[in-house]
Amino acid sequence: MQIDKSDILQWYVSSFDSFQEQLNGGTNLPFHKTRKIAISELAELGFPAQKNEDWKYTNVAQIVGRKFRFLSDNKTLQKADVKPFLFEELKETVLVFVNGHFSEELSTLNIDSQGVVVDNLKNAMEKHLDIVDKYLAKYVPIAGNSFAALNTAFTADGAFVYVPRNCKLEEVIHIIYITDAEEVDGMSQPRNLFVVADGAQAHIIESFHSVSTTTYFNNLVTEVYVGANAHLDHLKLQDENPSAYHVSNSQVHQERDSVYTTVNLDLGAKLVRNNLNIRLNGVNGEAHIFGYYMGSGDQHIDNQTFIDHAVPNCFSNELYKGILDDRARGVFNGKILVRPDAQKTNALQSNKTLLLTNDAEVDVKPQLEIFADDVKCTHGATIGQLDDEALFYLRARGISEEMASAMLRHAFVADVLENIKVESIREHMDERIIARFANKDKK
Numbered sequence: 001m002q003i004d005k006s007d008i009l010q011w012y013v014s015s016f017d018s019f020q021e022q023l024n025g026g027t028n029l030p031f032h033k034t035r036k037i038a039i040s041e042l043a044e045l046g047f048p049a050q051k052n053e054d055w056k057y058t059n060v061a062q063i064v065g066r067k068f069r070f071l072s073d074n075k076t077l078q079k080a081d082v083k084p085f086l087f088e089e090l091k092e093t094v095l096v097f098v099n100g101h102f103s104e105e106l107s108t109l110n111i112d113s114q115g116v117v118v119d120n121l122k123n124a125m126e127k128h129l130d131i132v133d134k135y136l137a138k139y140v141p142i143a144g145n146s147f148a149a150l151n152t153a154f155t156a157d158g159a160f161v162y163v164p165r166n167c168k169l170e171e172v173i174h175i176i177y178i179t180d181a182e183e184v185d186g187m188s189q190p191r192n193l194f195v196v197a198d199g200a201q202a203h204i205i206e207s208f209h210s211v212s213t214t215t216y217f218n219n220l221v222t223e224v225y226v227g228a229n230a231h232l233d234h235l236k237l238q239d240e241n242p243s244a245y246h247v248s249n250s251q252v253h254q255e256r257d258s259v260y261t262t263v264n265l266d267l268g269a270k271l272v273r274n275n276l277n278i279r280l281n282g283v284n285g286e287a288h289i290f291g292y293y294m295g296s297g298d299q300h301i302d303n304q305t306f307i308d309h310a311v312p313n314c315f316s317n318e319l320y321k322g323i324l325d326d327r328a329r330g331v332f333n334g335k336i337l338v339r340p341d342a343q344k345t346n347a348l349q350s351n352k353t354l355l356l357t358n359d360a361e362v363d364v365k366p367q368l369e370i371f372a373d374d375v376k377c378t379h380g381a382t383i384g385q386l387d388d389e390a391l392f393y394l395r396a397r398g399i400s401e402e403m404a405s406a407m408l409r410h411a412f413v414a415d416v417l418e419n420i421k422v423e424s425i426r427e428h429m430d431e432r433i434i435a436r437f438a439n440k441d442k443k
Contacts (some may be wrong), residue, residue, distance in 0.1 A: 006046070008064050012150065013043045013232070019070075019154055026197075029125050031155070034137045038152035047146050057331045057363040058273055058302045063245050068187035068217045071099035074180045077211070082106050085176050085209050091423035092174045093118055095159050099179060100188025100218075104156055111171055115164035118173055121191055124160035131162055137191050139223045139251040139279075148249045149275075151189045151221040158191035159206075160316065165227075166199040172422060174205045179240065180212050187217040194234075198227035198255070203422065204234050210241035210268070217245045224252040229283060231259045235419055238428075240268040242297060248274045256282030263419050264291040265429065266301050267436065277306040280314040291320040292416045294436065295328030295360075302331035307349075309342040316346075321416050322353040323409055324360035335367040336377060343372050349379040372417055405439035 016039045020027055047064040048055040077098055088093065095118065096106035102120035111118050117128055124132050142149040159175040177190060196202050208218060218240070238246055246269040254260055266272050278287045293301040305317045323331045332351045353362045366379040385407050394404035394434050413433065420426040 005395055005411070008045065009046055011067055013039060016153060023156070029129070030133050031125060031136060032164070035153050035155065038142050038149045041142050042146060042149040042153060045144065045149065053440045054333075056275050056306065058275070058300065060271075062271060063217060063247070066185050066217075068141070068185050068281040069183075071179070071183075071186035071188055071216065074098050077103070077106060077178065077180060081211060082176065085207060087172075087174065087205075087425050087428055089428075090172050090422070091144060093171050094174045094176060095120065096176045096178065097157070097159070097190065099181065099186070100157060100177070100190050113167050113171075113229065115161040115171055116167060116169060117160065117161050121158040121160045121193060122156065124193075128160070128162065131195065132160065132193065133221065133428050135195050135225050137223070138238040139225070139253050140221050140249055145249065147219055148221055148441040151191060151219050151249070151279075154189040155191040155221075156189070158193070160192075161194045161202070163200040163203060164194045165197040166175070167197075169200070169202045172203045172205060172425075174207070176423055177206070177208045177218070178215055179210045179218065179244070181214045181216045182212065184214050185216065187219065188215070189219050192220070192222040194222070194224045194232070196230045196232045196270045197225050199229045200227065201231040202233075204232065205237070205425070206235070207237040208240050208246065210244060213243060215243040215245075218247070220246070220248040222248070222250040224250065226252065226254045226258040226260050228255040229257040230255070232261070234260070235420060235425065236262065236264045237418060238266045238268060238272065241414065242268065242270055242299070244269040246272045250274070250276045252276075252278040252287070254278065254280050254282060254285045254287065257284045258282065259286045259288075260423070261288040261419065262290065263416065264303070266291075266293040266303075272299075272301045273304070274302070275304045277308070278306040278316070279310055280316065281310050283311050283313045285311075285314045287316040288419065289316070289318040290416045290419045292345060292413050293320070293322040293330055294433070295330055296325040297324070297328065298326070299328045301328070303333070305334045307336045308344045309336070309338045309347060312342055313344045314342065314346075316348070318349040319416060320351045321413055322362065323328040323412065324353065324362060325356040325358065326360045327357075329360070332362070333367070334379070335369070336379065338370040338372050338377065341370040343374045345372060345375040347375070347377045351381045353383045354409070355383060356385070365384075398441070406434060409437050410434055
């Protein structure tokens with residue numbers, strides 16, 4: 001039986017009271033006022049429909065037609081269950097969340113640098129309230145954003161990273177979200193806050209995985225602050241099960257002379273929606289945005305990016321690539337805004353997609369809004385298939401059709417993966433993606 005969306009909305013609103021009762025003193029913290037504002041915003045706004053231009057190509061009826069319930073704090077996983085998701089070549093600092101709940105037993109904290117804080121958000125709200133209160137919920141807007149409002153209202157935990165001024169952090173911080181959902185239609189609402197202060201450097205990995213095959217919903221919000229002359233390398237890997245729903249809202253705020261580099265990899269889930277917004281708020285800032293999405297079956301992967309050039313002399317470089325097979329569908333909407341005072345802006349954007357079947361589909365909408373006259377801005381999109389001549393060339397040299405096809409697909413995505421700066425991680429992701437190609441070809 002189909003459930004009315006208004007009933008689902010009311011169900012979430014009515015669930016807020018019981019959620020508050022489980023916060024165990026969390027209602028006394030300043031952030032709880034923001035939760036209340038968010039649930040009111042959600043009640044007024046409702047969930048998006050396809051008549052909304054930002055959701056034109058993505059139907060969220062599958063998500064808003066279910067009564068998702070919070071997943072329980074599963075304590076049955078062991079460190080051996082986490083091992084497949086690690087990068088063993090690194091001395092990592094690892095925060096592990098199971099069903100959205102922090103697991104101290106499965107986590108490993110190896111931070112030696114003084115002043116660095118790597119913790120779960122729930123603890124940080126009590127131990128580092130001055131930092132959390134300064135940055136949390138200051139960048140991701142909830143007005144007009146139903147899923148960000150939903151997350152904000154029901155935020156209970158997530159990852160908190162603080163790198164103090166001039167700290168050059170050598171350790172890679174790895175945040176792992178694992179879903180082990182025995183019950184169908186479970187959900188988690190993780191909230192991340194990353195603060196890299198002036199002159200600091202850090203490398204953060206987020207990865208999302210499943211050890212169950214049931215349907216569930218991850219609704220994520222990540223806020224990133226990159227201070228003056230700070231550098232942050234950020235890798236996000238989404239590799240959830242084929243029945244999962246994954247919605248992500250990320251907001252990056254950059255100050256002068258900062259450099260933010262992100263690589264976003266989408267390999268799993270049934271329906272994916274990523275909103276990545278970057279504001280270049282200080283002169284001479286740089287943002288480098290790379291993404292790869294791989295869809296098969298009936299997967300739907302929607303990437304929406306927005307780069308806000310708010311001040312002069314900033315540079316952004318964006319490259320997203322996708323490979324779609326079977327009946328998979330991709331969406332890419334990349335928007336660049338150059339504000340009136342943002343002279344000397346240099347902004348590059350490109351999206352390229354390979355369609356491996358006649359039933360695969362992609363909708364692409366590159367956008368430029370320029371209100372300054374001394375700028376260099378380019379955007380472009382291409383959609384195509386594997387090169388038959390290149391395929392023939394490889395086959396003529398004794399390479400099997402499956403291997404030749406895998407080689408061409410890997411070559412297509414190589415210029416995205418090469419932006420993963422830690423060699424061991426890059427090699428690991430190379431191997432994982434090649435294995436995906438090989439497994440697909442065997443079917």
